[in-house]
Amino acid sequence: RGADEMRDRVVLGEFGVRNVHTTDFPGNYPGYEDAWDQRRFEEAFRVDVIREEEDTLEFDMVGIDAAIANAFRRILLAEVPTMAVEKVFVYNNTSIVQDEILAHRLGLIPIRADPRLFEYRNQGDQEGTEIDTLQFQLKIKCKRNPQAAKESSDPDELYFNHKVYSKHMTWVPLGNQTDLFPDADFRPVHDDILIALLRPGQEIDVLMHCVKGIGKDHAKFSPVATASYRLLPDITLLQPIEDEAAETLQKCFSPGVIEIQNINGKKVARVANARLDTFSREVFRHEGLKNLVRLARVRNHYIFSVESTGILPPDVLVSEAIKILMGKCQRFLNELDSVPME
């Protein structure tokens, strides 16, 4: 049974974490079948979607190892491509925001364009063709409002167009893009991102080229607001805990984790829903309770939380990430087969 605990659980002790690394490799445990078996993996593996909203997805992956779950997380953050503004051609910028700061801000705006419809730009290609570039224009001039009241100091009343929002960016089709994407509507994901502030007489006239890129190159290309996972908590009470100790125990954990039941007139504590716990380890500060509870995590149960910036829905992002990992393996398999190894 000790071997089972070492294989399945990461145990949180008072001063450290035990059994962190995966040890179930063939030969480590006599009597256990640890060699890779695709069929056994498929039987034990499952995915449960817990919650899906417009831009967030929370799902469980059970039966997979940390190395592969982490690979998916890393790919979601850094290697799923998106489109973002890369080159900004400044024709006129008399605003108070410097050219390079303005260009930096424009690059960070998420653009609603499906990156799978576009190709990567060739290295050294300055112009950009219609298959790899999206062109946007931002042309805005601030004017004084002649109808404003004499004593008002509210800039919304005094000036026209003094706040430059992302909704002022317009798509300029290149070449045959109107035919390639007849009902496409390329624009920033959010209309109300403030880019710059202007006063009368100042204007901004820029042309922007969006290209396809990955997060490894620049963080503006990352398609997720964040993608993270945590392991499923597993709380075991080693002895029955009653009365006052039960009350203290309930306060040690996040609300909803421990519930108190009334059995034969006595209050008995029971673990209701360990999943909600955030493991603050408060229980180790109580001398009487710290040896009666075992805090652990289930090693192969991952609770993923993916939040997208709005370019692609989160379930599409996860599918793309898995396909990218397959693409990497396929690349090396092709190289192995084509190049003779000496």
Added chain:
Amino acid sequence: IQADGTDGNCVTFVLHDEDHTLGNSLRYMVMKNPDVEFCGYCITHPSESKINFRIQTRGALPAVEPFRKGLNDLMGVCQHVLSTFERSVKEFRAQK
């Protein structure tokens, strides 16, 4: 890839343009192979993106075989994960 080794059984592969993403997952799949005696990877320098991936087999099996099997197994895992995930999302949406 480049390969380097004294005999066919212990080989160090140098994989270019890769990092922990593929390195760790591939190491896990190759370690699950009972013919492999030693498997490990390291990143030579954090500024260059290449990893040294070393496989040592027990017996007379050439080291390229566990490498190939590891890649194929990893492909199989990804395929299964993808189909299970898409199926779960579809079921979740259907029952909402």
